Each structure stands twice: as C-alpha cells, then as structure tokens.
Amino acid sequence: MTNSEVSNEPPDKPVSDRNLKNRLRARLQFIGGALASIAAVGAVVGGLAGYWNVWKTLRTDVFQEGQKTQREAAARPDIAPRLSLVVLPLANLSNDAEQDYFADSITTDLTTDLAQMPSAFVIGRGTAFTYKNKPIDLKTLGKELGIRWAVQGAVRRNGDQVRVNISLTDLPTARDVWSDRFDGDRTNLAALQDQITARLARSLNIELIRAESRRNEADRSRNPDSVDFSMRGWAKSSYENRSKTEIAQAKGLFDSALQLDPDNVDAMIGKAWCLAAAVMSGWSASVAEDKKIATDLADRALSKRPASALAHNVKGDTLRVGHAEEALPEYDAAIEIDPNFPVAYAGKGTALIFSGRAREAFSPIELALRISPKDPAAYVWRFNLCHAHLHLHEYKEAIEECRRTVNMNKTFWLPYVDLIAAYGTTGQLEQARQALVELDKLRPDFTVQWWRQLVYSFSSNPQFRREFEDLLDGLRKGGVREQ
Numbered sequence: 001m002t003n004s005e006v007s008n009e010p011p012d013k014p015v016s017d018r019n020l021k022n023r024l025r026a027r028l029q030f031i032g033g034a035l036a037s038i039a040a041v042g043a044v045v046g047g048l049a050g051y052w053n054v055w056k057t058l059r060t061d062v063f064q065e066g067q068k069t070q071r072e073a074a075a076r077p078d079i080a081p082r083l084s085l086v087v088l089p090l091a092n093l094s095n096d097a098e099q100d101y102f103a104d105s106i107t108t109d110l111t112t113d114l115a116q117m118p119s120a121f122v123i124g125r126g127t128a129f130t131y132k133n134k135p136i137d138l139k140t141l142g143k144e145l146g147i148r149w150a151v152q153g154a155v156r157r158n159g160d161q162v163r164v165n166i167s168l169t170d171l172p173t174a175r176d177v178w179s180d181r182f183d184g185d186r187t188n189l190a191a192l193q194d195q196i197t198a199r200l201a202r203s204l205n206i207e208l209i210r211a212e213s214r215r216n217e218a219d220r221s222r223n224p225d226s227v228d229f230s231m232r233g234w235a236k237s238s239y240e241n242r243s244k245t246e247i248a249q250a251k252g253l254f255d256s257a258l259q260l261d262p263d264n265v266d267a268m269i270g271k272a273w274c275l276a277a278a279v280m281s282g283w284s285a286s287v288a289e290d291k292k293i294a295t296d297l298a299d300r301a302l303s304k305r306p307a308s309a310l311a312h313n314v315k316g317d318t319l320r321v322g323h324a325e326e327a328l329p330e331y332d333a334a335i336e337i338d339p340n341f342p343v344a345y346a347g348k349g350t351a352l353i354f355s356g357r358a359r360e361a362f363s364p365i366e367l368a369l370r371i372s373p374k375d376p377a378a379y380v381w382r383f384n385l386c387h388a389h390l391h392l393h394e395y396k397e398a399i400e401e402c403r404r405t406v407n408m409n410k411t412f413w414l415p416y417v418d419l420i421a422a423y424g425t426t427g428q429l430e431q432a433r434q435a436l437v438e439l440d441k442l443r444p445d446f447t448v449q450w451w452r453q454l455v456y457s458f459s460s461n462p463q464f465r466r467e468f469e470d471l472l473d474g475l476r477k478g479g480v481r482e483q
C-alpha cells in the first residue's frame with residue numbers, strides 16, 4: 001500500500017490474444033532459441049490452451065529456478081551469492097553537473113542488463129544510488145550488502161561523443177580484477193552499453209543467454225534528442241523526490257520525447273509510469289482516463305519490447321489500485337524477466353494483500369528488502385509487512401514491523417494507523433493513545449469512515465474486506481473518531 005492509493009474503473013476490454021502471445025515471447029527469451037520457437041509456434045497453432053500449457057510448464061520447471069538465487073540470498077543474508085554485485089553510480093566527468101542524468105541513465109541500464117544474467121544477484125539501483133558522491137569503503141560495502149563484486153566507473157560526454165570507463169572490483173580484497181574503456185556516441189548508446197554488459201559478463205564467467213537484446217535494434221529510438229528527453233524524464237522521476245511537481249515535470253519530458261519520436265519505447269514506459277504514480281498517489285484529475293492511457297502505453301511498449309520487465313511492472317502498478325488480481329500476472333512477468341527487480345517484488349506483495357492473500361505477501365516483500373535494503377522506498381515495503389501481519393491478526397509481529405517503519409521515516413503516517421489498530425485490538429490503550437497523537441499531527445482529518453471509504457476503493461476482494469473490518473474495529477477501540 002502506498003501513501004494514498006485510489007480506485008478506478010476496470011479496463012474496457014480484456015487482454016487480447018496478441019498481448020498474450022507477446023507475453024509468451026517475453027517469458028520464453030531466456031530458455032533459448034529452439035525452445036522459444038517451438039513454444040511460440042505451439043501457442044499460435046494451439047491457441048490459448050496451448051499458451052497456458054506451455055506457460056504452466058515453464059513456470060514450474062524453469063522460472064522458479066530463475067529466482068532460486070534471490071530466495072537463497074534472502075534466506076541466508078550472511079552468505080554472499082557467488083555472482084552477487086552492485087553497480088555503483090558512475091561518476092560524471094563532463095565538468096557539467098547537469099550531465100549527471102546521462103551518467104545515471106547509463107548506470108541504471110547497466111544495472112538492468114546485469115540483473116537479467118543467469119544466477120546473478122544484483123543490488124537494486126535504489127540502494128546503489130544511496131552511495132552516490134559518497135566515500136566508500138569497499139570491503140565494508142560488501143559486508144553491508146552481502147555481495148562479492150562492485151561495478152564502478154565514470155562517464156565523460158563531449159557533445160555527441162561518449163567515453164565510459166568501467167572496472168570490476170572484488171569486494172573482499174578491494175582489488176580491481178578487470179577494467180576497460182569504451183568509446184562511442186550518443187546516437188548509438190545502446191550498442192555501447194551492450195558491449196559493456198557483454199564484457200562484464202565474460203569477466204564474471206557468465207554466458208549471456210538471451211534470444212534478443214533488451215534494446216533490440218527494432219525498438220531503439222533513431223532520434224538522439226528524443227532519447228535525451230527520455231533520459232531526463234527518468235532522472236526526474238527516479239532520482240529526485242517523487243512529489244506531484246516532479247512527476248508532472250517528468251511526464252512533460254516524456255511527452256517531449258514522444259513528440260520527437262512517437263515510437264520511443266522508453267518514453268512510452270516513462271509516461272505510463274508517471275500516470276500510474278499519479279493514480280497511486282491520489283494526484284490524478286481523472287483516474288479512469290489516466291489508467292486507460294497508462295495501460296495503453298504499457299501495452300504499446302510491450303508489443304515492441306516484450307522482454308521489458310519495467311513495462312510489465314508499470315502495468316501492474318496501474319492495475320493494482322482497484323484490480324489487484326489483474327496486477328499479479330504483470331508483476332510475475334516482470335520478475336520472471338528480471339529476478340532482481342525489487343520494485344516488482346514489493347508491488348506484488350501489496351497486490352497480494354489487496355487480493356486477500358496476505359500470507360503470501362511476506363516472501364516477495366522480504367525479497368525486495370534483500371535486493372535493495374537501502375532503497376528510498378524501503379520504509380513503505382517494511383510497512384506492508386506490518387500490514388500483512390495485521391490482516392492475519394499477528395499483532396505482535398505487526399507492531400514490531402510498524403515500529404521499524406516509524407524509525408525509518410517518522411513523517412510516514414500509515415504505520416501509525418496500523419499501530420493504533422493493533423494496540424486497540426490487544427487492549428494496549430495507552431500505546432494506542434500515543435500512536436493516535438502522532439497520527440493527528442500528520443493527518444488531523446483521519447476518521448474511521450474516511451479510511452474505510454478510501455481503502456474499500458483499493459479492493460473489492462471479500463477476504464481483504466473482511467480482514468480490513470477487523471482493522472477498523474481496532475481503530476475504534478484505539479480511540480479514533482468514527483466520522
């Protein structure tokens with residue numbers, strides 16, 4: 001659950017057969033060319049039944065194995081997986097602070113590419129960027145994050161010319177085991193990044209298995225200015241505070257990118273993300289319209305780039321408010337493509353709670369916290385663990401998690417709501433009163449009925465609503481006014 005999610009009308013039409021086939025192609029890309037071809041043909045010839053038979057086999061036999069590294073890393077955080085790494089923010093050597101977005105964009109793309117390598121455990125970019133422009137003790141970094149390798153480097157841009165220096169560091173010894181320099185220009189930046197990823201993979205002794213590049217030749221923008229606007233949009237939405245103003249500015253940058261190149265896939269995904277963020281945060285002037293536009297943009301992006309975990313995640317975010325069950329397959333698709341995608345794990349956990357499946361929410365949220373423990377959104381993920389415990393009447397555990405959330409961000413009001421409910425239900429009325437004092441400072445307009453109306457718009461799932469009614473009773477016992 002985000003700070004203030006709101007509801008919306010359901011999509012006007014079901015997912016098309018074409019979209020199902022596109023998703024199948026995306027999910028098959030890691031299996032290899034031969035199997036992918038056979039399965040894709042089977043899906044076309046056999047229709048929807050064939051699609052589901054192949055999909056069921058892959059989910060049980062292949063994709064579960066693809067997430068084994070992440071599950072093991074979460075279960076034993078004291079043991080660093082063999083292929084565990086972080087891509088530290090690349091330094092901007094362009095003598096122009098405004099070029100930071102360019103270095104940050106390359107950092108993010110490298111993180112995404114490396115995260116899709118077989119058996120790799122890659123720390124999320126949200127955590128990686130907390131180390132930006134800070135002195136780092138590499139041996140300590142490895143112990144903090146439970147990883148073995150760090151990718152470091154710098155970017156220098158001079159007009160259209162780009163130079164990227166990259167090194168791979170063994171964290172236990174703090175020694176570089178490989179370094180190289182790559183030269184190119186911004187009109188062919190994707191190819192330059194592919195070279196870096198391939199060279200890093202060889203250095204780590206990993207065979208890159210992918211039927212098509214993430215930045216497939218067909219989906220690369222031919223307009224470098226459109227690419228630049230898209231990079232700036234992602235920098236505005238990803239690296240700065242995600243306020244209503246920043247999201248609106250980012251959307252304007254993505255609109256500019258799409259005006260120059262209507263087929264810019266990264267800009268499509270970026271604009272869809274901005275619209276989804278506005279819906280989830282309660283900033284949307286027209287929830288139904290923004291959800292429809294965001295869904296259409298995500299579907300267009302997936303038709304051009306079926307293997308985009310980010311596009312699936314954005315579509316999941318769009319559907320999660322009001323239609324959590326429909327969001328779950330999108331999060332699953334994102335995780336299957338990129339097993340190191342913390343935001344998708346966290347989104348899936350929230351959608352599971354809304355779907356009346358709170359017991360299943362712990363695993364994906366805990367994975368998100370292991371992959372990106374210092375993520376700017378980690379306090380929200382931690383709160384969702386509290387919320388899942390509360391839905392399951394596990395009050396002691398809920399209180400512990402909500403207290404951790406408060407310690408991470410004292411201005412975040414949602415954990416105080418759950419604390420009051422947990423304390424009220426268990427008869428700890430003095431603690432409930434103290435939590436209510438803190439809630440009143442942050443949300444003086446909070447009432448039981450306002451909260452009921454808002455959260456009911458998130459989900460119509462009967463199990464979720466039954467559990468939520470128990471939470472409302474706890475709020476009443478804790479002293480929250482009814483209206």
